[in-house]
Amino acid sequence: MNRAIVRAHGTVSVARLPIAAPGRGELSVATEYAGLCGTDIQMLRGLRDDPARVIGHEGVARVVAAGAGVPARLAPGTLVAINPTHPTDPDFLLGHNVDGLLQERTLVPATAVSCGLVLPLPETTDAAVAGPLLEPLAVVRYALAELGAFAPATLLVIGDGIVGHLAVRAAGRWLGPGMRVALAHHTGPGLAFSASRPYRADLLLDTVFEVKLDGPVAALIATPRDATVAALESALGVGAEVVDIVGGLPPGATTPLLPGVDLTAVRAANRGGLPDPVRVTTARLGTGRPVRLFGHRGVGNRHLLDAAAELARDPGRYRDLITHETDLDGAARVMRALARSRERTIDGRRLIKLSVRTAEDTR
Template sequence: MRASHRAVVRANRTISVLKRPTPIPNDYELLVAPLYAGLCGTDIQILRGLRSDPTPIIGHEGVARVVSAGSGVPERLTPGTLVCINPTHRDDPSFLLGHNVDGLLQERVLIPRSAVCNGLVLPLCEIVNTEISTLLEPLAVVQYGLRLLAEHRPHTLVVFGDGVIGHIAVRAAVELLGVTTRIVHMHHTKRGMDWSSNHPVPAVHCVLHDTKGAQFLSELPADERVAVLLATPRDATLLCLDTALHNLRGELVIDLLGGLSPDAVSPLLPDVNLPQIRAANCAGSPNPAVQVTVSTITGTKVCLMGHRGVANKHLSDAAAELTKHPLRYRELITHVVSLDEAANIMRQLAASRDRVIDDRRLIKLAVQIAPEHNLVGGAG
C-alpha cells in the first residue's frame, strides 16, 4: 500500500486537512518533512482570492528535516539534516514554493531536481528548529530591502504596513540603518496601532495611515533623505505609494516590496511600469541591484526599486540574526497551532478581512506540522 501523509489543501472552495500520496524522490530530488511552517501575508492574499497562485498546498516559510534523497543529491543533504528551502528560483519560474508547486503546509514535500541542483536547500543549525524559524524567510527579505535602502544613507525610514513584514522591518532597521535614523511605522488600522502600542519598539514613531498620518509625513524635514519600505498587500500598495509621493518632501527612495497587480499604475507615475521595477531584482540578482530614478507628474524625482525572493546568503544572514537576537522578533509569532487548527484559521482568514483569531490580533501564524518521528518513508 502506498504511503500517504496529511496536508492542508485548498479545494472545492474550502480548506481542509486531507490525505495525500507521499512521493518517492527520483534522482536529484529530496523528500523532506516540514517541522514548522509559517503563514505569510502573501498566503493570506491567496486565501482571499487576491492572487491566483495555482498550488492547492501553500506555505513557503519554515524548516524541514530531510527524509530521503534520490541519487546524486549532495552529501550535505543526508536524511536527518535540518534544512530550509529557498522558495524562489532565480532561473526557473516553474519553481516557486507554495505558489506554483506544493508548499510546506503538509507532512511531506518533494523538492524537485531544479531546486536541489540550484542549491536552494540549505542546511541549518539546530538552534532554529523552533517556531522562530517561520520568520527566517521574511526576515531575509526585509534585511535585503533595508540594505538596499541603506546605500542611500537615509535620515528617515518610513515603513508602510502593520503585517509581519512591517513589524520585522522596524525591529531590524536600527542595526542596518543606524541608531540616528528616524523610523516611522505607518499602520493600516486602529487595531494594528493598538497592537504596536502594546508591543513597542524603542524610538519607532507609530502613525495611523489617515489624514493625520499624511500630515505627519508632510511635516518631516524637506532637506533630508527619506527611505520608504512598502510592506503592503497587493490591494494597498498603490495607495501607500501615492501617500508617500504626495507628502514626503525630502530626497526619496522607495522599495516596492509590497504586492502589485500586473497592471498596477500610479496616477503620479502614469508612464512607469511599477511591476517591472518590482520584479527586476530576483533572488538577490543582479548585484548591484537595479534601481530606477523617475519623475512624478509634478516633477518630483524618486528612486524606485523592488525585489522578489532572496539569495541563499540572505537566508544565512537571517538565520544568524534570529540565533543572535531571538527575543527581538519572538513576540511577532502570535499563534502557534497544529495542522488541523491551521486549516480552521485559514478558513476564517479566507472568509473575512479580520485578523483577530482567538481574541488576539494575528501577526504571524506558526504551524507545528508534526512531532519528529518516522522520518523514513511516509507519514502513515
C-alpha cells in the same frame, strides 16, 4: 500517507495525500514549523490565482530522504530552510506553483536542489522561531540592505503586518542606531497592537500625512497587493526619495504620479536576489522631483543566511510577533476564518504571524 492542508472547492481542509519518493536530484523533507504569509492569505481570499493545492513557502524542515545525486550536505536528518523563489526558473515558486510546506512531507524538485536553494541550518537553530520568521526577515534584510545604500535619515514603513514589524525591529541592527523609523498603520487595532509591543518604531502613525518626516526619507512598502499603489502614492506625497516596493502588485499597475512607469515591471526586475546590486528605476514626479524605485520578488540565499544569524543572535527581539501557534488542524480553521473576512482578529487576538507545527521528530 501525508497529512496536508489542501485547497479545494473554495475552502481548505486537512487531507491525506500520497508521499512521493524522491527521484534523482530530489529531496523529501518533513516540515517542522511553517508560517502563514500575507500572500498565502491573498490566495485564500481568491485575490491570486496561484495553482498550488498546498500553500506555504515559509518554514524549517528536516531532510527525510534524498534521491541519487543529491549533495552529501543534504543527507537525511539535516535541518534545512528552502529558498522559495528560484532566481531563473519560474516553474519553481514554492507554495505558489509547487506544493508548499503546510504538510508533513514536501517533495523538493531537482531544479531547486541543483540551484542551491536548500540551505542547511545549524542544529542549534530554534525551529519554532525560524520556521515562521526566517523568510520574512530575509525579505527585510534584502530591503534594508538596498535602502541603506542611499543613506536615509528616516525609514518610513507602510504596512503593519509581519514584514513591517520585522523591519521596525531590524532597522537599528542593519541600518545603524541613528535611523529614525516611522511605522504607518491602516487600522486602529493595528496601531494599538504596535503601541503594546516591547520594540516600537520611533513614530507610530495612523496616517502617513500626520507628521513631517526628516529627510532624506526611504520608504518600504509592505502592503497587500490591493493597497500597494495607494501606499506608494502616500510615500511619494511625504517626500520619499527612494522606495522599495515589497508588497505585491496587480499586472500593469501604474500611478498618475509617475506617468509611464510600470510599477509591476519595476518590482519584477529583481527576483531571488538577482541581479546584484538591484536594478533601480529613476522616475520623476509631475513637479520634476526625482524618485528612485525598486522592488523584489523573493530573496537570495545570502539574505536567508543573514536572517538566520540574526534570529540566532537575538531571538527574543522577534519572538512575540508569533502571535498564534497551532497544528495542521488548527491552522486549517484559522485559514478558513481569514478567507471569509478581512479581519485579522483570531481567538480574540490580532494575528501577525501564525506558526504551524507539522512534523513529528524525524531524527
